[in-house]
Amino acid sequence: xxxxxxxxxxxxxxxxxxxxxxxxxxxxxxxxxxxxxxxxxxxxxxxxxxxxxxxxxxxxxxxxxxxxxxxxxxxxxxxxxxxxxxxxxxxxxxxxxxxxxxxxxxxxxxxxxxxxxxxxxxxxxxxxxxxxxxxxxxxxxxxxxxxxxxxxxxxxxxxxxxxxxxxxxxxxxxxxxxxxxxxxxxxxxxxxxxxxxxxxxxxxxxxxxxxxxxxxxxxxxxxxxxxxxxxxxxxxxxxxxxxxxxxxxxxxxxxxxxxxxxxxxxxxxxxxxxxxxxxxxxxxxxxxxxxxxxxxxxxxxxxxxxxxxxxxxxxxxxxxxxxxxxxxxxxxxxxxxxxxxxxxxxxxxxxxxxxxxxxxxxx
Amino acid sequence: xxxxxxxxxxxxxxxxxxxxxxxxxxxxxxxxxxxxxxxxxxxxxxxxxxxxxxxxxxxxxxxxxxxxxxxxxxxxxxxxxxxxxxxxxxxxxxxxxxxxxxxxxxxxxxxxxxxxxxxxxxxxxxxxxxxxxxxxxxxxxxxxxxxxxxxxxxxxxxxxxxxxxxxxxxxxxxxxxxxxxxxxxxxxxxxxxxxxxxxxxxxxxxxxxxxxxxxxxxxxxxxxxxxxxxxxxxxxxxxxxxxxxxxxxxxxxxxxxxxxxxxxxxxxxxxxxxxxxxxxxxxxxxxxxxxxxxxxxxxxxxxxxxxxxxxxxxxxxxxxxxxxxxxxxxxxxxxxxxxxxxxxxxxxxxxxxxxxxxxxxxxxxxxxxxxxxxxxxxxxxxxxxxxxxxxxxxxxxxxxxxxxxxxxxxxxxxxxxxxxxxxxxxxxxxxxxxxxxxxxxxxxxxxxxxxxxxxxxxxxxxxxxxxxxxxxxxxxxxxxxxxxxxxxxxxxxxxxxxxxxxx
Numbered sequence: 001x002x003x004x005x006x007x008x009x010x011x012x013x014x015x016x017x018x019x020x021x022x023x024x025x026x027x028x029x030x031x032x033x034x035x036x037x038x039x040x041x042x043x044x045x046x047x048x049x050x051x052x053x054x055x056x057x058x059x060x061x062x063x064x065x066x067x068x069x070x071x072x073x074x075x076x077x078x079x080x081x082x083x084x085x086x087x088x089x090x091x092x093x094x095x096x097x098x099x100x101x102x103x104x105x106x107x108x109x110x111x112x113x114x115x116x117x118x119x120x121x122x123x124x125x126x127x128x129x130x131x132x133x134x135x136x137x138x139x140x141x142x143x144x145x146x147x148x149x150x151x152x153x154x155x156x157x158x159x160x161x162x163x164x165x166x167x168x169x170x171x172x173x174x175x176x177x178x179x180x181x182x183x184x185x186x187x188x189x190x191x192x193x194x195x196x197x198x199x200x201x202x203x204x205x206x207x208x209x210x211x212x213x214x215x216x217x218x219x220x221x222x223x224x225x226x227x228x229x230x231x232x233x234x235x236x237x238x239x240x241x242x243x244x245x246x247x248x249x250x251x252x253x254x255x256x257x258x259x260x261x262x263x264x265x266x267x268x269x270x271x272x273x274x275x276x277x278x279x280x281x282x283x284x285x286x287x288x289x290x291x292x293x294x295x296x297x298x299x300x301x302x303x304x305x306x307x308x309x310x311x312x313x314x315x316x317x318x319x320x321x322x323x324x325x326x327x328x329x330x331x332x333x334x335x336x337x338x339x340x341x342x343x344x345x346x347x348x349x350x351x352x353x354x355x356x357x358x359x360x361x362x363x
Numbered sequence: 364x365x366x367x368x369x370x371x372x373x374x375x376x377x378x379x380x381x382x383x384x385x386x387x388x389x390x391x392x393x394x395x396x397x398x399x400x401x402x403x404x405x406x407x408x409x410x411x412x413x414x415x416x417x418x419x420x421x422x423x424x425x426x427x428x429x430x431x432x433x434x435x436x437x438x439x440x441x442x443x444x445x446x447x448x449x450x451x452x453x454x455x456x457x458x459x460x461x462x463x464x465x466x467x468x469x470x471x472x473x474x475x476x477x478x479x480x481x482x483x484x485x486x487x488x489x490x491x492x493x494x495x496x497x498x499x500x501x502x503x504x505x506x507x508x509x510x511x512x513x514x515x516x517x518x519x520x521x522x523x524x525x526x527x528x529x530x531x532x533x534x535x536x537x538x539x540x541x542x543x544x545x546x547x548x549x550x551x552x553x554x555x556x557x558x559x560x561x562x563x564x565x566x567x568x569x570x571x572x573x574x575x576x577x578x579x580x581x582x583x584x585x586x587x588x589x590x591x592x593x594x595x596x597x598x599x600x601x602x603x604x605x606x607x608x609x610x611x612x613x614x615x616x617x618x619x620x621x622x623x624x625x626x627x628x629x630x631x632x633x634x635x636x637x638x639x640x641x642x643x644x645x646x647x648x649x650x651x652x653x654x655x656x657x658x659x660x661x662x663x664x665x666x667x668x669x670x671x672x673x674x675x676x677x678x679x680x681x682x683x684x685x686x687x688x689x690x691x692x693x694x695x696x697x698x699x700x701x702x703x704x705x706x707x708x709x710x711x712x713x714x715x716x717x718x719x720x721x722x723x724x725x726x727x728x729x730x731x732x733x734x735x736x737x738x739x740x741x742x743x744x745x746x747x748x749x750x751x752x753x754x755x756x757x758x759x760x761x762x763x764x765x766x767x768x769x770x771x772x773x774x775x776x777x778x779x780x781x782x783x784x785x786x787x788x789x790x791x792x793x794x795x796x797x798x799x800x801x802x803x804x805x806x807x808x809x810x811x812x813x814x815x816x817x818x819x820x821x822x823x824x825x826x827x828x829x830x831x832x833x834x835x836x837x838x839x840x841x842x843x844x845x846x847x848x849x850x851x852x853x854x855x856x857x858x859x860x861x862x863x864x865x866x
Contacts, residue, residue, distance in 0.1 A: 347816075
């Protein structure tokens, strides 16, 4: 039963957490059970059988509520260092204050206050090119150096690269994830996840212990779109999660910018379609800062010195689209051997990156 | 009365001499075969009896004992029929004992008295010491390949008996079938573009380096692999005889010229069982695909679709060049020195290649990569990413260099390798690499760089040097390995982790 020792001292947040942890509880239902009741009263209602929801759901809630120790649930969140934000909270992100589909609660690890800075979401596909990854990393770092809070989803690919870049700048980053804050997904980003939480904030609308499920990711994307002032898509396939974020952003009148890519790269098909549809291009951080209304400064673009001689010709032949050793040699009309040597040297000097036989110029 | 007739049975790909001892004595009429015969062997009693009666030859109404010596070795198959029948006639006094002396017999009998060929004639004849060997007419050419014996070919039991009695001359050996030159294999000239893949084929053929082709469907991986055997030189005499023996023992048709001179090309489907690949079986220890591919090419298309347990079975033979099959009833040793060529899609959707093109989920990719990584992929010296050719090049591009020209370079490179005391550069022993494959300072810098960045492992280093040695040999350069040899070898290398890396 809910009323156990210490129940009286529990804060309203504790009851909210318990309500949000019920199975099948979403923002709409939470709003319905909270209508005209305090969270504690709402919990009592649920434990006695809620009305206004399908009977099956009400019965399940009653069964789960009977088994839930609200105090323990609350102390689990407290000891995990998770802060619970309600819309009435002072730290509730401004971007979500007037949202058409706001989350009922937000769980935060870190300082949610960082979202008071200008926020730019840097997002994109998980199946990105090396070049895209490098662009995301550079955008993340330069925006962060300019004092912008870089928001993303901690996913593999572009998201992770943007976060990694932002951690190298000055301003704290923010992440919105689609799982409970104790469930690190993807596992490979555990370190990044930790670092973003330490330096900035990791947000989720789900209580502890919620596992990743397919439908939670588009839901998470709407929060990213809502908290950001500008959404920059670095690379996106024609369809995919990034395009969901873009839709959510457009519904909320956010500025959506796209990084131009090669017309032959499938990973840039979505972003190029956005450009064709009229999105402003984001060639670098300066473009984004202008869109934000921040002075971009007069950083002149200093082109790095291009290697001279044969190496330079090989680099030129590589071009800006992925290509193979064979293609480079064909373009130059020379034997494979010397080209192979130059490509290895260019890779060593980080002009190009190679994977599975494909070379990409990265700067 | 006792008669002893030499014959042989097959064990794996080797023949084993068997002495067929027939004893005819007074007693209750009966016929016993002793000396570990298997079922087919034991049934020879019924075939021999019917064949004798059909040929109007006498069947002794006495006690007959047939011993197959050495009696501790299991005998398989029906190949001893002819020897038993001849032995029986000799023991019964129907054939003069001295007529049979110095003759060995190989053949299965039909109930009407015809003599039929046995599988594995080449290794069986090879195991016989008698100066004369009598075989079925259709096996005469095969039997003559061994070259040490006088081969007599008979069509029926009666012909053999008449010749042994001296009533008729031995039948003329059948005319050797006209030597049809084997149809030329597919030619490299058909491959347009694909410079890197062509180079990899050449290096693989010249240096004996195992090759992994990675690419989307339709890129031409299978087409390329099928052109590899054409680049390999003809087998020399011992190799050819070994290959012929294996093919004969497996019951494969031999080329019309007799010896298997061209390197075999075997491409088992990925549904193949472990036993069919490495050899084995319960009753008869049969050579598997890897032995049939010995001295040639084993091509595994869709490597990722082969069950991991099957692929694991290839590791030991790849290392040692032989496979030992052991069963409760005995063990056999098959040669298995083959060039391994495998093809695979880069990922389940097959579209991987240019970064960002793949539609697979991360889990699907890593699952796929896990099937391919591991100890087997570690054995490949060369890995080439084959991409779909440019349509323009396919239609109007110049046709490539023909197989004959490339094969010349391969032959020359192999000759250089032989001067170092190995068959090919893949066999260069690691301790002697400094002496046999030294590197120029510039090339050393490249290697140092790759090792530092971590794209090259210690084990990979030796391989890169061997492959670079082959590249230099193909270019006709002796002396230390130049920068571009090492550079190209680094481009062509197969690092197992490269497959597993996510996009």
